[in-house]
Amino acid sequence: MRALRRLGLLTWVLWRPLWLRALFEVMIFAAVAAMGIFFVSWPLKAPIDAVVSLLRAPFERIAHVPPDLHPRGALAVLALSPVLVAPAKEYDANRSYIPHLIRVELQIVDDLAAYDWLAAGADLLGGARPDGVRVDLDAAIYMGVGVGDEIVLLGAPWDGVPDVRLRVGGLLRPSPAQSPGENLLVVPTSFLPAEVLAAARSTPSIFTAESAWTVVFEPAPEEAVPAVSRGAAIASHLAELVNPLRFVGFVGIFAFSFGLWVVLLARSLGHVLGSLRARAAILAALGVRPTTIALAGLLPQLVVAAAGVGLATVAVRSVLFEFVLRRSLQGAILLPSLVPIAVILAVATLTARRVILRRLRGSDVVRDLTAEETM
Amino acid sequence: MIGQGVPVPAASTSVAATATPSPCRVEARGVQVSFSTGRRRVDVLRGLDLVIGPGERVALIGPSGVGKSTFLYCVAGLVRPQAGAIVLDGVDLGALDDATLADLRLRRIGIVYQAFHLLAALSALDNVALPLRLAGWGRTAARERARELLERVGLGDRADHRPAQLSGGEQQRVAVARAVANDPGLILADEPTGSLDPEVGDAVLDLLLEEARGRTVVVVTHQPAVAARLGRIVGIRGGRVVEDG
Numbered sequence: 001m002r003a004l005r006r007l008g009l010l011t012w013v014l015w016r017p018l019w020l021r022a023l024f025e026v027m028i029f030a031a032v033a034a035m036g037i038f039f040v041s042w043p044l045k046a047p048i049d050a051v052v053s054l055l056r057a058p059f060e061r062i063a064h065v066p067p068d069l070h071p072r073g074a075l076a077v078l079a080l081s082p083v084l085v086a087p088a089k090e091y092d093a094n095r096s097y098i099p100h101l102i103r104v105e106l107q108i109v110d111d112l113a114a115y116d117w118l119a120a121g122a123d124l125l126g127g128a129r130p131d132g133v134r135v136d137l138d139a140a141i142y143m144g145v146g147v148g149d150e151i152v153l154l155g156a157p158w159d160g161v162p163d164v165r166l167r168v169g170g171l172l173r174p175s176p177a178q179s180p181g182e183n184l185l186v187v188p189t190s191f192l193p194a195e196v197l198a199a200a201r202s203t204p205s206i207f208t209a210e211s212a213w214t215v216v217f218e219p220a221p222e223e224a225v226p227a228v229s230r231g232a233a234i235a236s237h238l239a240e241l242v243n244p245l246r247f248v249g250f251v252g253i254f255a256f257s258f259g260l261w262v263v264l265l266a267r268s269l270g271h272v273l274g275s276l277r278a279r280a281a282i283l284a285a286l287g288v289r290p291t292t293i294a295l296a297g298l299l300p301q302l303v304v305a306a307a308g309v310g311l312a313t314v315a316v317r318s319v320l321f322e323f324v325l326r327r328s329l330q331g332a333i334l335l336p337s338l339v340p341i342a343v344i345l346a347v348a349t350l351t352a353r354r355v356i357l358r359r360l361r362g363s364d365v366v367r368d369l370t371a372e373e374t375m
Numbered sequence: 376m377i378g379q380g381v382p383v384p385a386a387s388t389s390v391a392a393t394a395t396p397s398p399c400r401v402e403a404r405g406v407q408v409s410f411s412t413g414r415r416r417v418d419v420l421r422g423l424d425l426v427i428g429p430g431e432r433v434a435l436i437g438p439s440g441v442g443k444s445t446f447l448y449c450v451a452g453l454v455r456p457q458a459g460a461i462v463l464d465g466v467d468l469g470a471l472d473d474a475t476l477a478d479l480r481l482r483r484i485g486i487v488y489q490a491f492h493l494l495a496a497l498s499a500l501d502n503v504a505l506p507l508r509l510a511g512w513g514r515t516a517a518r519e520r521a522r523e524l525l526e527r528v529g530l531g532d533r534a535d536h537r538p539a540q541l542s543g544g545e546q547q548r549v550a551v552a553r554a555v556a557n558d559p560g561l562i563l564a565d566e567p568t569g570s571l572d573p574e575v576g577d578a579v580l581d582l583l584l585e586e587a588r589g590r591t592v593v594v595v596t597h598q599p600a601v602a603a604r605l606g607r608i609v610g611i612r613g614g615r616v617v618e619d620g
Contacts, residue, residue, distance in 0.1 A: 002511065009508055016496040282492050285453060286506050287481025289474045366448045369488060369565075 010288060010296035014276055262348070264301050269352045272297035273359055281368035284360050294356040298349060398429035398591040399483060399561035401450055405459035407614075408445055419445045421614035422459065429560075432584070432592040434602035437611040443595040446611070447563050450593065451484055452476040463561070481510055485554030487583065489566035491546040493538040499525060499549045500534040506556045524552040528582055544575035548582055555586045562587045564594040568601055580604055 012019075272280060272294075280293050359365075408420040419442040427433050435443045448454045449461050452468050461468045463483070468476060493502045503521035508514065525534050528548040530541075538546050547567060554562055567583055568576030580601060584592070594605055602608045610618030 006509065006511075013494060013497065013505065278492075279494060282494060284477070285451065285480070285486055285492070286509065287477050287479075287484075288509060289477040291474065365453055366445070369448075369453075369490075369492060 007296055010292060011299045014279055014296050018271060265348055265352060268298055268301035272356050278368045280360060281365045284365050285369055290357050290360040293360055294353045297356055298352055396558040396560050396590050399464050400429045401427040402462040406449060406456045407458035408454060408456050419614055423615055425616050427591060429591055431607060432605040433607045433609055434605040435595045435609050435611055436602045441611050442614045443611050444565050447565055447595050451486055451563055452480055482557055483559050484561045485559040487550050487554050487564040487567045489569040491550045493546055493549055495538050498535050498537055499530060502549055503552045503556055506553060510557050524556060528552045543571050544579055547579045551583050551586055561591045566595055
């Protein structure tokens with residue numbers, strides 16, 4: 001802790017004359033990187049939407065859950081919003097889905113809006129056919145909740161596990177293999193017509209004994225998901241990566257983050273060896289270890305580099321997750337792809353450190369100290 | 376003892392609790408230093424031998440370029456001789472790694488420069504407090520002691536001023552306060568009055584010698600009047616000691 005405090009103090013002392021410029025550069029980097037990532041890496045749109053939803057949720061009576069929102073995010077939105085609207089996500093027949101179950105109890109302060117949504121939902125369900133306990137829903141599923149209603153949220157793909165068929169609150173979701181349409185269902189029991197509920201309750205295979213609105217999901221037969229080797233899966237998904245647009249985006253993210261980082265590294269090094277050099281010499285003469293001065297000189301750049309690598313990692317994860325690999329296979333690709341970057345960053349940083357250390361030893365320091373200008 | 380340094384007080388420790396400095400013994404044995412300028416090699420120190428006892432006050436005199444300052448920075452551990460040894464309190468500085476040497480410099484050696492070398496972005500108070508903070512003092516205790524030191528050098532009312540707001544003499548007084556902040560046993564001064572007019576220079580020298588009481592002092596100067604104020608004058612020429620008395 002003491003060493004960290006000392007490093008912080010030295011960084012402050014060393015960079016103080018340039019802190020405004022350093023801050024400006026970091027902001028420029030962050031802004032440009034954010035823009036680059038936003039435009040180049042459109043897979044990040046979903047997380048951004050999630051953040052926006054979270055920010056909007058407390059101020060809206062009706063929360064909008066982006067289709068790609070992770071269940072944890074949906075849960076947060078639910079916790080902040082009185083009413084939830086969950087649009088269906090376009091079903092992709094090439095992907096497999098596993099439901100993620102979240103049970104949320106909502107207390108509606110004012111059920112007026114909920115009543116409206118109930119009415120809207122009833123209209124939508126006008127075509128629902130209670131016979132056979134199957135309802136074909138359109139592109140969207142709406143929900144309405146009453147005071148104290150309990151709802152169930154389903155969604156979020158968990159790749160790498162067998163597909164399932166869902167039975168939700170008495171509604172049997174069409175099997176993806178049969179009729180693709182939707183995969184995210186939010187169904188309160190109050191939403192269901194009485195005859196549907198009654199019919200469903202009489203069907204033990206659909207409802208559990210404890211609760212009429214408990215979601216029941218059944219794994220599909222094993223043969224529904226053919227066994228694929230990891231190698232074959234990677235190969236087939238890598239073919240997707242070769243898509244020129246995505247490939248350009250993928251490379252662009254790296255080039256962008258990495259290029260900017262290199263520029264910042266060069267500028268940090270330039271500062272330490274240039275305008276900050278005499279200051280570093282004074283610190284060396286005062287008795288600060290050369291390695292500590294080098295670290296303090298590179299610290300702002302290292303922080304920016306860490307942020308850059310973090311952004312790149314998020315982007316890579318998004319790209320891989322969205323287009324390339326099943327989640328269970330991400331580790332096999334993500335880690336190896338980040339290792340070279342980490343190695344290059346480490347080598348570049350150590351080289352910069354060595355250059356600084358060389359300047360902090362011997363005659364260079366003395367030359368700076370015998371210069372006549374005040375630092 | 377080298378490497379032990381001054382005790383590091385806790386943040387609440389009184390400034391009066393600092394240790395009494397133990398003066399250093401400096402010994403130079405056949406010190407050789409040369410620099411390369413392009414293809415040309417310049418031998419600055421050519422086997423310099425010198426022993427400075429604890430508490431001695433020594434002036435190094437000689438024309439420009441004879442290696443006075445280089446020797447001073449050798450003693451400070453900032454220049455490593457190509458041959459020979461600098462021994463401080465029985466410890467060969469050449470045997471220490473960079474980190475240990477830096478720690479030694481922080482706790483046992485105070486340096487005063489001709490060009491002051493205060494950090495322009497820091498106030499006088501923070502300049503004096505910096506070596507204390509680096510030595511592990513808490514912020515409050517360091518600033519308290521720094522304020523006391525500034526009052527001792529007559530700048531208590533200028534503590535919050537930046538170097539650019541101080542005169543040359545005032546800046547050098549701040550530099551003296553900074554040099555003695557960690558109670559070092561050795562004070563090295565490289566032309567401490569070289570940038571000051573004679574009157575101010577005399578005052579700064581008075582202050583330096585007063586603050587250096589009980590410590591070993593080595594002053595590089597080309598001013599006979601300054602050298603005369605110190606107890607021992609060592610003349611250097613051609614990279615060697617040619618006069619000692």
